[in-house]
Amino acid sequence: MKIKSKKGFYFYIELVLAMLLVTVIWTQFPVSQQSYLDLAEQENLKYLGYTSLRALDLTEILPKFINHTNFASSNFTNIDIYMKNILPTTVLAVPEYILNETTCYNASGSMGRCGINTTFSDTTTVIYTFSNITDPISIKLYLKHTFGGHS
Amino acid sequence: MKKAQFFLISLVLILISMFYVYTYIRSSDLSSTLFFERPATLDLQNMIDAIKLRNDRQSQIPPWWNSSWQYRETVAVSTTVGTGTSTVTLEVNPNVAAARLLSSSCTKELRMTNRTTNPLVGIESNVTAASQPCNLVRQEVITCGADSCTVTFDYYVYYGNANPDTPSYRNTVASGGAQAATIGSEEPETKTKLCNHFMAIYPKMGAQVSCEVLNYAGNKTNISLYYNSPTLKFNGTVI
Numbered sequence: 001m002k003i004k005s006k007k008g009f010y011f012y013i014e015l016v017l018a019m020l021l022v023t024v025i026w027t028q029f030p031v032s033q034q035s036y037l038d039l040a041e042q043e044n045l046k047y048l049g050y051t052s053l054r055a056l057d058l059t060e061i062l063p064k065f066i067n068h069t070n071f072a073s074s075n076f077t078n079i080d081i082y083m084k085n086i087l088p089t090t091v092l093a094v095p096e097y098i099l100n101e102t103t104c105y106n107a108s109g110s111m112g113r114c115g116i117n118t119t120f121s122d123t124t125t126v127i128y129t130f131s132n133i134t135d136p137i138s139i140k141l142y143l144k145h146t147f148g149g150h151s
Numbered sequence: 152m153k154k155a156q157f158f159l160i161s162l163v164l165i166l167i168s169m170f171y172v173y174t175y176i177r178s179s180d181l182s183s184t185l186f187f188e189r190p191a192t193l194d195l196q197n198m199i200d201a202i203k204l205r206n207d208r209q210s211q212i213p214p215w216w217n218s219s220w221q222y223r224e225t226v227a228v229s230t231t232v233g234t235g236t237s238t239v240t241l242e243v244n245p246n247v248a249a250a251r252l253l254s255s256s257c258t259k260e261l262r263m264t265n266r267t268t269n270p271l272v273g274i275e276s277n278v279t280a281a282s283q284p285c286n287l288v289r290q291e292v293i294t295c296g297a298d299s300c301t302v303t304f305d306y307y308v309y310y311g312n313a314n315p316d317t318p319s320y321r322n323t324v325a326s327g328g329a330q331a332a333t334i335g336s337e338e339p340e341t342k343t344k345l346c347n348h349f350m351a352i353y354p355k356m357g358a359q360v361s362c363e364v365l366n367y368a369g370n371k372t373n374i375s376l377y378y379n380s381p382t383l384k385f386n387g388t389v390i
Binding site for chain 2: 010013014017021046047050054057058063068069098100101126127128129130131132133134135136138
């Protein structure tokens with residue numbers, strides 16, 4: 001009688017573990033599961049985006065087209081052109097300009113809430129803060145390989 | 152047998168969990184899960200770069216007179232006098248946009264400094280009206296050793312302070328009629344808001360950020376920066 005009871009105990013433990021496993025997988029399943037190589041590739045994209053923006057800053061291109069005292073009057077078209085030109089053609093980049101926690105400008109200079117629509121999904125992002133301005137601006141670059149990449 | 156089965160199942164579950172943790176990374180930013188954290192190196196590097204680059208750029212221009220004023224512009228005005236010592240009255244229209252005159256008071260807010268003195272010090276001036284449109288008036292003494300001398304005066308005009316006091320030297324110089332002047336482009340004061348920006352933006356990336364301006368060296372800022380993320384910690388000063 002005692003042995004029979006112990007067998008039942010293990011059975012329920014197995015059942016609970018199985019249910020636990022299913023629950024964890026079901027509730028925690030990622031938006032898109034990636035390999036470790038994908039993470040490395042995303043890091044490369046981040047560095048590429050960051051160094052590109054820094055190069056635009058150091059070569060006085062960002063200071064030239066960003067209005068230092070009134071960001072809304074910046075030349076967003078030219079900034080966009082330079083960003084696209086400095087990055088490889090296989091990289092898709094969409095900038096978002098963060099003024100503060102809640103206010104952002106999109107690539108064409110329209111002010112609104114922060115966060116780009118999810119139509120541009122599976123991206124990685126990097127932030128570059130431009131400091132030579134009355135109200136500092138952080139450029140959040142959404143980056144994605146247009147083809148050939150894992151992301 | 153059952154005990155062995157239990158341990159076997161447990162072992163398999165542990166291995167599955169380890170594999171799951173190892174490979175599971177969400178692609179959307181800010182949402183790395185489980186034991187993976189968003190790499191923080193670039194964020195910290197960006198903050199340090201932003202401070203240093205701002206300091207490098209600002210060190211090439213004359214220091215700011217007073218950080219309570221957010222903007223300044225250059226004003227150059229020329230005048231011609233005859234031989235001997237002359238007192239001339241210079242009057243210029245600084246063309247300050249109404250939105251930039253935060254107190255809406257020319258009397259209180261518009262201030263002048265010479266561009267050539269270091270450090271910059273406020274110099275006496277008057278205004279022709281309490282509110283816009285208003286001109287700035289200043290007297291200068293010129294000594295000319297020739298029959299005729301043309302002298303150019305370079306000033307900074309400061310504005311963009313919502314709560315200035317009225318300086319004691321107002322109403323001491325009478326209007327002399329506006330003269331042609333060369334107004335330079337507007338420059339922003341960039342010392343004070345960088346820390347606030349860091350503390351608003353970077354904690355959203357999953358890090359603790361503390362930033363404080365310790366002191367100014369000319370236009371440079373000596374900033375104390377504390378950054379703490381699960382993968383990276385920094386505590387130091389940046390200038």
